[in-house]
Amino acid sequence: MFALTKVMRGGLALVAAALVATQFAPTAAHAADPAYKVLVFSKTAGFRHDSIPAGIQAIRDLGAANNFTVTATEDATAFNTANLAQFKAVVFLSTTGDVLDAGQQTAFQSYVDGGGGYVGVHAAADTEYDWAYYGTLVGAYFKSHPAQQNAVVKNEDRTHPATAHLGATWTRYDEWYNYRTNPRSTVRVLQSLDESSYTGGEMSGDHPITWCHAQASGRSFYTGLGHTIESFADGNYRQLLLGGIRYAAGMVTADCRPASGPPPGNTTTVEGEAYTSNFGVQPAGHAGASGGTTMGYIDNGDWAGYSSVSTSGATGFSARVSSGGAGGTITVRSGSQTGPVLGSVSVANTGSWDTFTTVSTTLNGTGTGALFVTFSGGAGSLFDIDTLTVTRNTTPPPAATEGEAYTSQSGVQPASHAGASGGRTLGFIDNGDWAGYSSVSTAGATKFSARVSSGGPGGTITVRSGSQTGSVLGSVSVANTGSWDTFTTVNTTLNGTGTGPVFLIFSGGAGSLFDIDTFTVSK
Template sequence: MRRPRVRRLACAVALTLGAAFLSPGVQSAAAADPYQVLVFSKTAGFRHDSIPAGITALQQLGAANDFTVTATEDATAFTPANLAAYEAVVLLSTTGDVLNDTQQSALKGYVDGGGGFVGVHAAADTEYDWPEYEDLVGAWFRSHPAIQQARLTTEDHVHPATAHLDDTWTRTDEWYNYRSNPRADVHVLQSLDESSYSGGEMGGDHPITWCHEQQQGRSFYTGLGHTIESFADPDFRQLLLGGVQYAAGAVGADCSAGGPGPDPGGDSVEAEAYTSSSGVQSAAHGSASGGATLGYIDHGDWAGYSSLDTAGATALTARVSSAGAGGTIEVRSGSATGPLLGSVDVAPTGGWETFTEVTTALTAGTGPLFLRFTGGAGALFDVDRITLTRAPATEDEGSSNVHLFYYPWYGTPEGPAGSWRHWQQGGHTPPDSIGADLYPKLGPYDSGDITGAVDQHMKWVQRSGAGVIVYSWWGQGGYEDSLVGDVMDAAARHGIEVAWHIEPYGGRTAASVVDDIAYLEGKFGDHPAFYRDAANGDRNAYYIFESLRIQDWSALDAVKDTAIVLAQTTDTSKVDHFGGIYTYDGIAGATAPGWKNAGDYAKANGLVWAPSVAPGYIDDRAVPGNTTPTLGRDDGASYDLEWNNALDPAIGGDPTWVSVTSFNEWHEGSSIEPASSSPPPGHGYETFEGAYGKTGEAAETAYLDRTAYWADRFEQQLRKRG
């Protein structure tokens, strides 16, 4: 609990700031006079049932605090003239794209010119195609676990939204993960303690409520407010009120951006919250951060923490006290007798209520955290809180171990191709009728439209968390070959690398593939987007589609030191001379036949293993009358099943890479590229509606975002493997 003198200081500073703001000046009238607030709650995706409760709460807060709320779902309210009547605009759990370009411009101009913006909960799940909105709200939504209880840390005890809160606040809500950590660009008011709940994916530094200056205006956002019950909670209502008052300019606050978090790059837990132990007990201490410590520690005792993984940890810090003999904390991974990662001595502090911090550097670990305690006779010391520090993740860098099959074979009459390519497959007449059961968000595009479609593709690949596209290549001098350089330029602009899918072009032989590899290496090997796997000798990857068509691949021995060539099969008797194995088949990924055996064989023989996962499969419109089975997406469950199969060592056999079928193979309905939520009517197109609980335009990017989730999970698994 916070000390009373800190609370008095916080209140005094808040009053001082308020008084200063009320002194004569440019904005003093806004603080003294009643004002208007616009609450906008339109949704184009998932609709929260808490929206009516939120509107009512804001109206009640306004009636009691001299502002009037106008609630609307009419986006035409966003004009410069209309917005000028309001001191603040609240986006209350909006979802999807709810404003057109003109309305977006009006909102940005309003805030930049001195207006106030308040975003509540799903306001972060809004306007993904408007880049400036991410700056306005602070960060875009990425994912969330199930509704559950969690502990929040108050980082600012002076801001009017959080001045009433204690150091920690435990409550139940839906806890958002965000695509990026906004801390460097905002002023964080509250953060989530990821050790207090399951499903946090922000690496231990998890802002959840923040504010920032937006040119001449002000922005406030809170990720809280999913549930109806939230809006009846006095503490949450006070937080909401403070946010509105700050945004409206009715009270002042320091919202300067930047600064480290309470535990940057780390994971913390109350030491008494162990999940296994020997000898130790919880001991009550009024001055401990959670009101208790890990106590009654004698020589040889230990405690384990299943929620804290030592993978990637570089240091451990413990808050300790001792009126006893003191001793040593041994940091181990996996078990109480597991590998010793580091140790730190704890000297007597002069009393059980006198705390200090001790820190030790750690070597690399691969399992849950265990602490073992050694020393002399009797009680040694108490441990209040422990923190693992981790190396910070690189922002916006996709996983080089997740590869998306990419198809540059499309063309349009108006584009560089000069005619329809592929879209007409199955006897269709583009643009409305195409050879696919899903309709691209971009419409039928030209793969040579580098600054348009292709550049957007690379942005979406970046959003997916994948770092590599596998370029469908049909031989030297072909259409796809003519686009390689320009596509690689676009990829490089977004930090994406390019590997190769060698397709069964006419006359393909093992010898011609060796020649193709030399051609691609010679022509593009110095390009910054040319993929090279540092973990495998800086070699590029060449996936050979339908490799079983050719019986003798001994010619590949000539390139084994410079290229990783992957066979498409799980039959390990067919992979002689290859450097890796992949599957491609999106339907088979649901049952993973032969995956474990292929993975084990690859590991034993020094080969790359890259099983392929897919969100679904349907080719009815592209191949009328085809009897190939389909694999329904099942709102994302099929994709999750295949990823789970790939990452489960008992099923997937410890993959080196995971390949995704596909980014944009529209004919087979396996794309994660956004599909239109409103395709041309009358053709029976499917959509991504319902994927991962999203609807409308918000569902269009659902599979990109889910790929990012799984890419992160895969990278975590690889780090644990060491």
């Protein structure tokens, strides 16, 4: 009788929610936003995407439903100080090539740095290669792409308004860009690609595809999704765009600080309804949930256990949740529903059972048994849980070393570049020059990577141990990147026999070969 009562209660709540959703579907999902204006810029000086008209219309539709008006143009003279001042965000919709002159670039830079918003869509990364500021603003330049195909998108950060509606993964069809550099160290990666799920990925398994970051007093959001016309009819993709626009326009805040290193490798995500033991809870259907189902009908005192999810060494917990009820608390326990408490997190009313957000907390790392979550709160249904994620201790990635931070050298000098980390590189590198770094050990090192640029002949970096004539651990070639302000990352394996500090030796043709922004040595 108890279970039947819960089903009836939940069923009535779902019916009521459905009626409300039906009645208010055409109106603004974010009516609290003050009215504002967005400029959509789609000028192309290279390849032109046939999805641009669909993209403009989709953004107009989003504006009509979310309290912003859209001005669409391909006239670059719109980029002047007086005109830009009326817009909260500017969307570069699959622009290509050199689309702004010097004066227009200056006006746009002042607009963004002064507090304006930038949204880059797909081929926006294939734009303004000779303008270093734009490279920093977009985050990474386009390099290449394989044939259009299905791929799995990993939604790394589901707290951002652009991605909060999505599950842990999202399989979709698109044209998947490779980028000249990995932007992870300078942006907050929101989505990345599982390179094992498709062919043609060229970013060594760490493949950001959507990200955001602060730009002076302004905000930048970029997504590589959106090549196809069909993308702009996809409700999930439209919501991604809307979240990016609202963030860039300053209508909603989000943590877009770069995360410290690559995504944690030791995490487990499980569907909420995939419990192996429980009390009181039941699956509940929700179209916006991962797999279309949540763990629902959660009352005070209910619990769920997951025998396949270990809490051993767990230091973080997050859950994607929704609540049209009282809200409450998730308590994370180890081993059983009465086992040691590892941490807890509050869940607030999110506005409806179909409005999802992500809550997270730290855990104390003392767990040993299977994951159990217990629920407490007021009367009636508290909240639903879409997915749960447990994060465990991982070895932090090695820190990058600034190229110009050498402790000994021959021939090289620091060189200023706006697009470099710290604004400077190791530059003026000629054949036969070298640099040593007494604080960077080669002991056991098996990998080397460097962020480089070259407007010259390129050449080779040889990694040695102990001195400029010490044991050779490996080498990597550096090609001309197109300019001294166009950066890419080169990688090589090392033989693991090093014992002393790292020395980099440079060889190649005549004249300046390349610059080194940062490098990393790792085991």
